Amino acid sequence: MLVLERRHRSIRAGAFVALLAAAILPHAVFAGPEEDRLDFVGYFQSRFPNVPFDEFANGIYAIDEDARTQWLEIEEFPPYEFAIERGEALWQTPFSNSSTYADCYDWPLGEIRAAYPKFDAARGEVVTLDLSINHCLVANGETPLAYNSSEMIDLTAYLAWVARGQKIDVRVPDDEPGSLAAYEEGKRFYYSKRGQLNLACADCHVTSVGMYVRADHLSASLGHPTHFPVYRSKLGRMISMHERFYGCVRDVRARPFDLQSLEYRNLEYFLAYMSNGLTINGPGARK
């Protein structure tokens, strides 16, 4: 394996090597997604033994009591309610060919959010909820939405709202090798240091979880995917998960990738898999 790895110096080779390893090495050496997840959950549970598993869906508010109190007050009447309302109206507006968004999906309304991100075998790549909305628009002859547009965020806010209570249930099917490669790409991204600050996502949200970054506590990676899109009090508007990725990558002083880029979709795929079993509670409110 070492020899192999030396030959494949390029970045993308990493996933390939992992795949190869999966094929030739016994299970114990190569950790599959489910082994990864159990290790991941176990780590956070040992770091925060008093936080029940389900609580991780509340992000930083699971581990920061002071911030939690203020968050609960905002949740009394959360500003994202406007987005849900607008999203519902958009969802129900038929396209010019009189089809609707609902016609694009194989699931009842409340189950659409939980069906993503998924590996789309036909397309050979990870499809997120946001991307699926644009696929739907294009298939119906409509103009796709910008991923940071109010319309896109409102639609995803509505779909998260009606999915509340559903569990995250991301799959990396064994019979679809492309899905494992996508998962591995997302995992590699998460653990790779990048940018001028030389920080990996995991450096802050795994290794240093709960510690201070300036005056804030670092939130746990486990549970991050449950609540997007979120209303950012600081911005006075809602952002998607990929805008958060964009902000994190920029904050470590690396050049961010585009929203819904393959890099971010694979990252979302990995992260959502790590949070399997947690309850969808979006849209959320964050500072």
Added chain:
Amino acid sequence: MASKIKVKTKLLGDVADVKCLLLHPMETGARKDPDTGEPVPAHHITQLTSTNNGEVVMLANLSTAISTNPYFSFKFSGAKAGDTLKIGWVDNLGGTDEVETTL
């Protein structure tokens, strides 16, 4: 577009518990547009008024120090189911909105 005021009410005996959320930028006038660098002019709600069956039950005078998309909660007595509650606001640029709900 949907209403810019959301209201939630609860009746406990004859006391109405009113919570409302207003869609408004509440610009302070001190902020600069991140793209153009131009100052964003002040744009904020100055007054919020609520009436129950035509009687004023709350009048709030507000400044730019109220958060974007303002939230207010207040209570009044003498309420009963079926009362007509109105909440309205006016801002410094002459914008206005009003919503009516039944307790």
Added chain:
Amino acid sequence: MAPARASKFIITIAIVLLAAPGVAADINIRLAEAQGLLQQAADAGYEWLETAALLEQARAEMENGDLDNALALIEKAQFQAEAALIQAEREAEAWRSRVLQ
């Protein structure tokens, strides 16, 4: 990757030595080299936040005729691009050590 860069460096030096002694020609080569390294970092997915902007600024300084400033900016950009490439090379495997076990 490293041998390729080394040979590129030698070629660059050669070009610099052979080129007419004008500073402007030299700086164009330096700019192109930094741009090339940045592109490699970007292709690897490891471009840093400011590097492209530094080269933009360098171009503006060149147009203003301030070659000293332009050169300083190019050197800074080149340093960043090289560091990003080293990061990319190291992270190709180093990330595995951080995966939770």
Added chain:
Amino acid sequence: MQLSRRLVLRGSLAFAALAALPRTLLAAAWPEKAFSETAAADAMKDLFGTDQTTASDQITMKVPQIAENGAVVPVTITTTLEDVESISIVVAKNPRPLAATFELQPGTLPEVASRIKMGQTSDVMAVVKTSSGLFSTTKEVKVTIGGCGG
């Protein structure tokens, strides 16, 4: 309300606003001068005629000790004082210290909540005006520099 209507009528924008007002909003004038003062004492003098208040433990103000985000600081004020006429929020170190004044009507309970902006760590004062004078309680709210979230 002691304030003159002239304040609202000043300026065509305000006049246009008045013309377009829902009926519910014709109640009183917005105390522009008090809201534009840069010192808390001046704002209070404009609003109440004095900046002197009596500290009262009959006022409860719920604010965070450390604001999670200066842009949205939840504030809840309740009091057991009798005959409350108004409840005001004054943030000493905000560029415009007077944040809000809630004019209570007959039947309104002295219990209000909102969310305010704070530019920096500051004392936050709840000022309750009753038929027998001005009462207050003050708490410091720390506003910190956020990390990547803030």
